[in-house]
Amino acid sequence: MSGHSKWSQIKRKKGIADQARGNLFSKLSRIITLAVLEGGGITDPDNNVKLRLAVEKAKQSNMPKENVLRAIERGVGPNKAMIKEVVYEVFAQEGVSLIILATSDNVNRTLSDIKNILERNGAKLAGQGSVDYLFQKCGLVTFHKSNTSEEKVLNFAERLMAQDIDQDNELYYVYIPFEALGHVKDNLNGLVPDVVELDYRPKAKIEVKTSSDAKKILNLVDSLEELDDVHKVFGNFDIPDETIQSLA
Numbered sequence: 001m002s003g004h005s006k007w008s009q010i011k012r013k014k015g016i017a018d019q020a021r022g023n024l025f026s027k028l029s030r031i032i033t034l035a036v037l038e039g040g041g042i043t044d045p046d047n048n049v050k051l052r053l054a055v056e057k058a059k060q061s062n063m064p065k066e067n068v069l070r071a072i073e074r075g076v077g078p079n080k081a082m083i084k085e086v087v088y089e090v091f092a093q094e095g096v097s098l099i100i101l102a103t104s105d106n107v108n109r110t111l112s113d114i115k116n117i118l119e120r121n122g123a124k125l126a127g128q129g130s131v132d133y134l135f136q137k138c139g140l141v142t143f144h145k146s147n148t149s150e151e152k153v154l155n156f157a158e159r160l161m162a163q164d165i166d167q168d169n170e171l172y173y174v175y176i177p178f179e180a181l182g183h184v185k186d187n188l189n190g191l192v193p194d195v196v197e198l199d200y201r202p203k204a205k206i207e208v209k210t211s212s213d214a215k216k217i218l219n220l221v222d223s224l225e226e227l228d229d230v231h232k233v234f235g236n237f238d239i240p241d242e243t244i245q246s247l248a
Helices: 003-013 021-038 049-060 065-073 107-120 150-159 178-183 211-225 241-247
Strands: 084-091 097-104 124-126 135-144 164-167 171-177 195-202 230-235
Touching: 021 049, 021 065, 021 084, 021 097, 021 230, 049 065, 049 178, 049 195, 084 107, 097 107, 097 211, 107 124, 107 211, 135 178, 150 164, 150 171, 171 178, 178 195, 195 230, 211 230, 211 241
Parallel strands: none
Antiparallel strands: 084 097, 084 124, 097 230, 135 171, 135 195, 164 171
């Protein structure tokens, strides 16, 4: 697994949230509203795949139902919010590349906030197409090992024509074609996924060996993800388990 994935797992185990609950709900609300806007105003999750994924993510995060409904309502009507998804590409330290997904109602503000963090952390914005070719846009579905068997996960992966399967001590990671995300629900056959989401998977990984370099990269990722407008950061770095553990 990537260093970022391992770091996220450690934070969950220690009860450290990626952001304050209010900030998390704000991010999720934007993603839900964006899904309605991009879905042409369709507010039924069964008929809007991106909205269904966003609502399921909100439920997993214990976001109140009222918040979800308000976010959906902001995507329709004469006073609907003007939110758009923006993708930024970044050259980080130690040869690492990042992709930043943001949902913004003010692109100039978002760009300024991101640039400030990059400059403070020795990274810089890359031109469009400079980084994304290093990643494969796909879907990611994870399952807790305690809730299922390897055979069931392999069967699920086969049904969705998975590109790859990975695992650690707790989870199975199934990478599926991006276009297959909308078919996950119909192919679970009783399986209960932990996460169903968009992923940018690195085609090759940059190993970050020292604790000091790892800390720089992870501090940059955390600082970016703390921004209200930033939804998620993907990186092509890999950090050895022992180095991750020393930072946790």
